[in-house]
Amino acid sequence: TQLLEQSPQFLSIQEGENLTVYCNSSSVFSSLQWYRQEPGEGPVLLVTVVTGGEVKKLKRLTFQFGDARKDSSLHITAAQPGDTGLYLCAGVANAGNMLTFGGGTRLMVKP
Amino acid sequence: SAVISQKPSRDICQRGTSLTIQCQVDSQVTMMFWYRQQPGQSLTLIATANQGSEATYESGFVIDKFPISRPNLTFSTLTVSNMSPEDSSIYLCSVEDWGTYNEQFFGPGTRLTVL
Numbered sequence: 001t002q003l004l005e006q007s008p009q010f011l012s013i014q015e016g017e018n019l020t021v022y023c024n025s026s027s028v029f030s031s032l033q034w035y036r037q038e039p040g041e042g043p044v045l046l047v048t049v050v051t052g053g054e055v056k057k058l059k060r061l062t063f064q065f066g067d068a069r070k071d072s073s074l075h076i077t078a079a080q081p082g083d084t085g086l087y088l089c090a091g092v093a094n095a096g097n098m099l100t101f102g103g104g105t106r107l108m109v110k111p
Numbered sequence: 112s113a114v115i116s117q118k119p120s121r122d123i124c125q126r127g128t129s130l131t132i133q134c135q136v137d138s139q140v141t142m143m144f145w146y147r148q149q150p151g152q153s154l155t156l157i158a159t160a161n162q163g164s165e166a167t168y169e170s171g172f173v174i175d176k177f178p179i180s181r182p183n184l185t186f187s188t189l190t191v192s193n194m195s196p197e198d199s200s201i202y203l204c205s206v207e208d209w210g211t212y213n214e215q216f217f218g219p220g221t222r223l224t225v226l
Binding site for chain 2: 030048
């Protein structure tokens with residue numbers, strides 16, 4: 001059982017559609033990060049959220065941290081083929097000091 | 112953010128042999144990590160590479176199989192020893208940013224195939 005559960009695991013959509021990826025846990029996190037990984041490359045940090053209820057926007061991507069700091073979501077508006085990749089959430093639980101990664105969501109956006 | 116390079120970028124190896132992967136950072140960093148990413152999967156932490164002392168291994172990973180060196184604050188190596196096809200994977204090194212929320216920056220990875 002992973003500390004961070006991501007859903008869905010796979011998502012295939014058409015260009016222009018909206019989508020939401022979820023990252024859930026029963027543990028409280030001091031901070032939570034979202035990464036995107038493209039084939040042949042390492043993960044790249046997109047955003048860090050640290051305050052319960054926090055919302056951050058990065059162009060068409062909207063990130064939210066749950067009020068209780070146990071969950072997060074990533075919403076993409078009008079997805080484009082360039083958004084294709086593996087999306088990973090990661091965080092440090094309050095009781096720990098190591099970064100833990102979720103299982104990942106593999107997104108494919110078809111033109 | 113730090114710029115991280117890895118060598119080799121990919122390799123195909125015979126079972127029973129060993130491969131050493133190098134990770135170079137363009138600035139001094141305290142924390143360096145090695146991860147394994149199996150095809151289509153998320154990242155699994157192998158170990159934390161400590162400068163001047165032995166690496167700290169996660170459950171399921173041992174020093175005899177994955178020896179790690181960290182001779183200074185900008186360089187580390189991971190060796191995959193006595194390889195088997197089950198070791199076929201992407202191996203990634205990462206560094207932690209100074210004084211932030213454990214944010215990590217990753218190298219491009221080494222894609223290893225063991226025949």
